[in-house]
Amino acid sequence: MTMQPATPTVLDSPLARKLSAFVRLSTDDLRVVSDLFRRRRNFGIGVEMIHQGQTDQTAFVLASGWACSYKILPGGTRQIVDFQVPGDFLGLRSVLFRTSDHNVEPITPVQASEVTQRDLLSAFAETPRLATAVLWAASRxxxxxxxxxxxxxxxxxxxxxxxxxxxxxxxxxxxxxxxxxxxxxxxxxxxxxxxxxxxxxxxxxxxxxxxxxxxxxxxxxxxxxxxxxxxxxxxxxxxxxxxxxxxxxx
Amino acid sequence: MTMQPATPTVLDSPLARKLSAFVRLSTDDLRVVSDLFRRRRNFGIGVEMIHQGQTDQTAFVLASGWACSYKILPGGTRQIVDFQVPGDFLGLRSVLFRTSDHNVEPITPVQASEVTQRDLLSAFAETPRLATAVLWAASRxxxxxxxxxxxxxxxxxxxxxxxxxxxxxxxxxxxxxxxxxxxxxxxxxxxxxxxxxxxxxxxxxxxxxxxxxxxxxxxxxxxxxxxxxxxxxxxxxxxxxxxxxxxxxx
Structure with a gap:
């Protein structure tokens, strides 16, 4: 896991493309979205990015690569819930919930940006349109x-x-x-x-x-x-x- | 379907109780939530409140009674997705999506408040905390x-x-x-x-x-x-x- 320098000018991210399917984003909106990409990290295949039961309220936006979300059942069996592709949130519930109810791990090497609850709140305060766009993405x-x-x-x-x-x-x-x-x-x-x-x-x-x-x-x-x-x-x-x-x- | 007079002082709604599990709501926040309950209507059992393919972007917040959301498949079979109880949104995706991808109908007589996209946007603009709370509810x-x-x-x-x-x-x-x-x-x-x-x-x-x-x-x-x-x-x-x-x- 390595930190990379901030890239504040990346206005054409997969997330921005995706949210643009719902809401016409202004340059100001795009700047707020790209701010969400500040803390970018690399993860290898199979690394637990988010794990069931964790309580540190972190989510990610996937910048490149594929991931997989799943639940582990008490007997140890696994149920895959979905796969995530660039522009998708990983563990949005983890950032809002006290404890994560599922696991997320990369199935290819991924680059992803950490998003905290504070990041989301301040982004929503700057542009309420973004809040509805994220709600749209969660609904999708x-x-x-x-x-x-x-x-x-x-x-x-x-x-x-x-x-x-x-x-x-x-x-x-x-x-x-x-x-x-x-x-x-x-x-x-x-x-x-x-x-x-x-x-x-x-x-x-x-x-x-x-x-x-x-x-x-x-x-x-x-x-x-x-x-x-x-x-x-x-x-x-x-x-x-x-x-x-x-x-x-x- | 009958309109009822506004009840702007209902600060202890099921929705407010539910969102309070996530976010401590101030009196101002509660007022914004209760504003969402302005246009309250009654619906009988089996009435289509939201139907698959509709494009008029309406959602509801359930004030009393139970409802059921389901999908109709091309062959005509039905898959129930979930039941809704007071405080739950009905068709949140309908208000954000171009066309609703599912149906909602009451399974008891219900009282519900219509919520438009404009209502949501203006509520989120007034209090971004409410946006995260609604995102929390959608995540749940x-x-x-x-x-x-x-x-x-x-x-x-x-x-x-x-x-x-x-x-x-x-x-x-x-x-x-x-x-x-x-x-x-x-x-x-x-x-x-x-x-x-x-x-x-x-x-x-x-x-x-x-x-x-x-x-x-x-x-x-x-x-x-x-x-x-x-x-x-x-x-x-x-x-x-x-x-x-x-x-x-x-």
Missing amino acids: DEAMVVERLVDLGRRSATERMAHFLLELGARLRLVGMGERSGYSCPLSQYLLADALGLSAVHVNRVLRELREEGMLTFQKGRVTFDDYDALVELAAFDRAYLDHEGPLLT | DEAMVVERLVDLGRRSATERMAHFLLELGARLRLVGMGERSGYSCPLSQYLLADALGLSAVHVNRVLRELREEGMLTFQKGRVTFDDYDALVELAAFDRAYLDHEGPLLT
Whole structure:
């Protein structure tokens, strides 16, 4: 974990791009957002950035790399809640709650900026629009967890996989890290299985089926949408829950 | 749906009680919260208060009664996401998102106050502390959806039921509507089954088992904790994810 010098002029961060989907950010707003990126640190794969039960109220904004949030159950089993990509908050609940209710760890090397409760409060005091934007981002996170719930409750293995990889694609495109044709993806089949409530064997079979049907290919760390429209139809993927259609609050 | 006169002096609302678990609210803060309760309306059972796909950006704060949020899937099946009790927001995402990604309807007659995006923005501008408090409340909502996810992914039917009824008890106590011994609960076995991903027959059997083991009784619209501590142990219920331990932000 190393501290890096402040970069106060980074106005085009993934977080700024993401929040811009909700609120038109002025130069002043952007300066407040970039202030949140002051204390930037590097973390290696598997390092516990946030752990269940910790009480020191720290959150991070992910600047680069991928992370994973999960819960450990009393028996020791793990449930992955979601993956985080650049521009996402890690452990927003940790900064607001007395104790963190989940774990976060990098699945690639990451660079992330520490955000304290005091940082958030002073940012919100400077620009209340930013408060609604962060509330929007938290609501989008909740909407994604709801989709995981629908996955486990109501979607077939194939629908789950298609829906999940389409969602990831939409999230990555929002922050400039993917195209309609596909995206780089460091997730292992093991992580996918854990997140989607499937066995690794099942994940393997579903991905092979999707490839053979000409829908999508997930190989060598890259997801390629071979037939985007057919995939959207298969998964009944309605992007409304991601709310990416450009700033509502102008 | 009928309008009721403004009640600007209601400083002890369920919402104020709930937010007070996170932030010590000054009289000025309380006035801003009670302003959110200006436009109070009554809704009957089953009325669509918010519907999937609507674009008119309305949310509500529940003043009395119970509601239910759910998603309708393309095939027509329904997945209940959560139930709402007094002090809870209904459709907070609807007010921030272009289109609502879920439905909300009362399961008892409810009284609720309409909240617009403009109301939220002006409240946050008046008191940024309130913005963090609402963000806290949204985070608690997300934490509860995560627990539903863990329910479906990792908990047995009995553990799910125990965990869920303990959670509801904690939420109700926070707003003064329950005791350690139990609470009034209008949920049918059908609604419980839908929320917990069980069949109605299974719900019936699990509730009978819990009663016969002297853990809890759910009869005639009342949940009674016959052995609270044993139930907490059975469900491995760790309340940290609800963050009810008194104001962190003073």
